[in-house]
Amino acid sequence: MTQFRNDAFILFIVALIQYVYVMNDSLAHSSFPFLDGVPTPVSYPHLVSYLVGWYISIAASSFILLGHISDSLLDYGKYIILRGKSRISWLMSKAIHMWRVVLILVFSQLIVTTFFQTTLDSNPVLELTHPFEGILFYVLTIMAILSIQMILELHMKSQLAFILTNCYVLLSITIVEGFSQKKVLFHVFFPNLSMGFRNGMIANPTLQEIIGPFNELWLFLVVMILFLLCLSVIRIKKIELM
Amino acid sequence: MIEIDDLSKKLKKSDVLQNITYTFEKGRIYGLVGKNGSGKTMLLRAIAGLIIPTEGSVTIDGKVLHKDISFPPSIGIIIENLELLPQFDAETNLKILAAIKKTASLKDIQHAIKRLELDRFATLKVRKYSLGMKQRLNIAQAIFEKPDIILLDEPTNAIDEKGVERVLDILQEERDRGATIIISTHNKDDVFPICDEIIEISNGRLKL
Numbered sequence: 001m002t003q004f005r006n007d008a009f010i011l012f013i014v015a016l017i018q019y020v021y022v023m024n025d026s027l028a029h030s031s032f033p034f035l036d037g038v039p040t041p042v043s044y045p046h047l048v049s050y051l052v053g054w055y056i057s058i059a060a061s062s063f064i065l066l067g068h069i070s071d072s073l074l075d076y077g078k079y080i081i082l083r084g085k086s087r088i089s090w091l092m093s094k095a096i097h098m099w100r101v102v103l104i105l106v107f108s109q110l111i112v113t114t115f116f117q118t119t120l121d122s123n124p125v126l127e128l129t130h131p132f133e134g135i136l137f138y139v140l141t142i143m144a145i146l147s148i149q150m151i152l153e154l155h156m157k158s159q160l161a162f163i164l165t166n167c168y169v170l171l172s173i174t175i176v177e178g179f180s181q182k183k184v185l186f187h188v189f190f191p192n193l194s195m196g197f198r199n200g201m202i203a204n205p206t207l208q209e210i211i212g213p214f215n216e217l218w219l220f221l222v223v224m225i226l227f228l229l230c231l232s233v234i235r236i237k238k239i240e241l242m
Numbered sequence: 243m244i245e246i247d248d249l250s251k252k253l254k255k256s257d258v259l260q261n262i263t264y265t266f267e268k269g270r271i272y273g274l275v276g277k278n279g280s281g282k283t284m285l286l287r288a289i290a291g292l293i294i295p296t297e298g299s300v301t302i303d304g305k306v307l308h309k310d311i312s313f314p315p316s317i318g319i320i321i322e323n324l325e326l327l328p329q330f331d332a333e334t335n336l337k338i339l340a341a342i343k344k345t346a347s348l349k350d351i352q353h354a355i356k357r358l359e360l361d362r363f364a365t366l367k368v369r370k371y372s373l374g375m376k377q378r379l380n381i382a383q384a385i386f387e388k389p390d391i392i393l394l395d396e397p398t399n400a401i402d403e404k405g406v407e408r409v410l411d412i413l414q415e416e417r418d419r420g421a422t423i424i425i426s427t428h429n430k431d432d433v434f435p436i437c438d439e440i441i442e443i444s445n446g447r448l449k450l
Contacts, residue, residue, distance in 0.1 A: 075324055075325065076325065078292065079326075082313050083342040086312035087313075088312070241293065
């Protein structure tokens with residue numbers, strides 16, 4: 001419980017840092033800047049600036065969950081897992097913890113954003129057309145990213161899983177640049193779907209209407225999370241706890 | 243009752259367990275004796291459900307491991323090199339573990355600590371424990387929930403002579419309660435006096 005409180009505190013601080021960082025640059029943002037992501041096309045200096053602003057929270061949640069699975073299968077973790085009902089129930093408890101981390105992150109981001117925008121009375125430049133859907137996509141995308149990290153941790157060292165997951169996220173954002181008309185790329189490199197600039201939530205003439213409809217997108221993300229969870233269940237049933 | 247049927251385990255093409263068939267009865271203490279690398283620990287891991295058999299099965303009270311259940315439902319275990327959380331004292335460590343199954347009360351935890359004569363060090367963090375004290379706490383961890391199956395890998399390691407006597411008394415009390423106890427050791431002299439049966443293992447095979 002103490003560990004979870006510490007994680008929640010760190011995530012709140014991350015949300016704070018992210019907001020201050022985003023508000024300090026001179027770029028245009030919506031009312032929920034953490035949902036904006038990176039516009040496409042974009043010049044390199046702007047790409048870096050937008051990317052860092054979006055990526056801070058993803059990296060933080062990924063880092064907080066570093067070793068969440070693989071370390072628990074070693075040493076002391078065996079005393080825990082043996083006292084559980086089954087391997088699958090143990091894995092489900094880990095997945096639930098991941099959801100808690102993601103929801104606390106997003107909740108912190110919402111609180112920080114609302115608080116500062118109310119007290120500072122700042123007006124966002126860009127219009128976010130569907131904020132609720134934007135938040136939903138954001139939550140589902142982070143969960144899918146962390147699910148990739150989870151399954152990788154069941155196959156390799158936690159540090160390697162962390163690096164591979166984060167490389168995939170950064171590659172996804174940058175590789176789509178230049179291929180923005182190909183809708184399928186946004187599904188293969190799904191971290192793009194969390195970005196208002198890329199999922200059609202923010203008016204962006206080059207992409208508007210291209211990736212949608214929204215129902216298809218959130219269904220895709222849910223299927224992706226369930227698929228990764230199923231793969232993890234198959235793996236945990238076969239894993240040797242040496 | 244633990245029934246092992248034609249159990250084999252291969253690791254990287256090497257046979258660590260070969261065609262093991264044996265039945266462990268309730269309320270008995272078994273001594274599993276063998277040299278280093280003979281397969282003692284691997285057999286304990288197979289019974290605990292920590293490894294998946296290449297062939298054969300382990301059945302606990304009629305339920306097949308990895309088919310009907312993932313782990314024995316009531317088990318206490320010591321595996322080599324496993325330590326509890328060093329930043330906490332003994333009671334906190336056991337409380338954390340007790341919170342998972344919720345079958346042991348605070349009284350059970352304190353009783354287990356007292357049985358292993360660790361109550362004198364109630365406020366001491368585990369990081370300040372000697373090797374012998376850590377091993378005693380490990381034994382407390384394995385018995386405090388009154389499990390049906392107790393698997394102990396080299397339980398008397400690092401414990402002094404008087405401590406070994408105390409541990410053997412406790413294990414006999416656990417047997418009288420009805421627990422099945424399997425002790426793996428290379429030091430026959432320590433555990434021989436209390437074992438109801440001695441099983442020798444060599445190159446992954448039981449010598450019956």
